[in-house]
Amino acid sequence: MNAAALETFAIWLQRPNFLTFIVVFLWGLYIMIAHHNLIKKLIGMYLVQTSVIFFFITVSAKTGATVPILVDSDLVRPELYVNPLPHVLMLTAIVVGVATLGVSLALTIAVYRQYGSLDEEVILKQSRE
Amino acid sequence: MNMSANLALLLLLIMTAAGAILIKDLIGAVLVLGSYSFFLALLWAWLGAVDVAFTEAVVGAGLATVFFLLTLFLTVPREDEGQLPRGQWPAYIGLPLLGMLLLYIAEDLPAFGDPASPPNVHLAPEYLTQSVPLTQTPNVVASVLMDYRSLDTLIETAVIFTAGVATACILRRSSVRGSRP
Numbered sequence: 471m472n473a474a475a476l477e478t479f480a481i482w483l484q485r486p487n488f489l490t491f492i493v494v495f496l497w498g499l500y501i502m503i504a505h506h507n508l509i510k511k512l513i514g515m516y517l518v519q520t521s522v523i524f525f526f527i528t529v530s531a532k533t534g535a536t537v538p539i540l541v542d543s544d545l546v547r548p549e550l551y552v553n554p555l556p557h558v559l560m561l562t563a564i565v566v567g568v569a570t571l572g573v574s575l576a577l578t579i580a581v582y583r584q585y586g587s588l589d590e591e592v593i594l595k596q597s598r599e
Numbered sequence: 600m601n602m603s604a605n606l607a608l609l610l611l612l613i614m615t616a617a618g619a620i621l622i623k624d625l626i627g628a629v630l631v632l633g634s635y636s637f638f639l640a641l642l643w644a645w646l647g648a649v650d651v652a653f654t655e656a657v658v659g660a661g662l663a664t665v666f667f668l669l670t671l672f673l674t675v676p677r678e679d680e681g682q683l684p685r686g687q688w689p690a691y692i693g694l695p696l697l698g699m700l701l702l703y704i705a706e707d708l709p710a711f712g713d714p715a716s717p718p719n720v721h722l723a724p725e726y727l728t729q730s731v732p733l734t735q736t737p738n739v740v741a742s743v744l745m746d747y748r749s750l751d752t753l754i755e756t757a758v759i760f761t762a763g764v765a766t767a768c769i770l771r772r773s774s775v776r777g778s779r780p
């Protein structure tokens with residue numbers, strides 16, 4: 471193994487959370503595209519959503535810092551607290567993500583009542599007839 | 600920061616995600632997905648994002664699991680043993696390319712927990728130091744959410760209301776029309 475490959479490997483090892491994000495994101499995306507059960511597709515969608523949120527929270531982490539709630543309000547040292555801005559944006563993203571999940575699950579129930587199945591192939595076959 | 604706790608939680612995260620994808624029984628898959636959400640909340644609390652962690656524990660692990668289970672009780676709790684669907688070549692070509700692209704850009708991202716990374720030094724110190732003088736709130740996440748972005752939070756409530764109305768309309772219409780088995 472040459473030096474360049476070792477260097478690339480070290481770069482990946484310094485970012486374990488990003489590697490986890492890649493695994494969960496791509497696997498969830500694959501399930502959304504390739505799986506034929508609608509509930510499994512929605513599980514994949516939920517994995518994609520939470521993995522992106524996880525990536526943003528990882529960006530906000532700082533070594534040697536703590537929760538962004540100020541203890542001594544007279545003298546605030548920003549390097550002692552983690553970055554609060556990604557937290558705020560991801561709070562909104564979690565709630566909106568679950569709202570879209572609720573709507574899509576209601577649509578799944580409507581599809582099941584119409585076609586009697588959650589399998590994509592069966593639904594496509596029935597709708598072509 | 601203790602790196603080994605982080606790595607153990609990441610391993611649990613990947614294992615529970617794999618379980619949610621691979622388990623054939625849908626109720627089991629959904630319950631494993633709920634445990635995935637709890638491990639995610641634990642990891643976020645460990646990274647210092649406590650507000651996000653308890654939102655995920657309540658909304659993600661609690662509410663989303665309840666939604667999934669309600670859907671399964673109204674439909675079939677098991678997926679059919681069909682053959683693999685055909686015509687998936689965009690997934691087999693596109694997703695490895697996307698994965699290689701993501702691994703390629705890993706070098707440009709800051710290392711995990713770097714205090715001098717651009718997102719941590721550019722704007723965030725302003726919000727941290729100005730939180731108490733400008734908004735009298737020691738919790739910086741609450742001060743940004745409720746003072747600087749209050750209109751945005753209001754519109755978010757409107758989004759949730761719209762989603763609730765849409766869900767009610769879909770379920771009402773389909774129960775009136777869909778009387779066939």
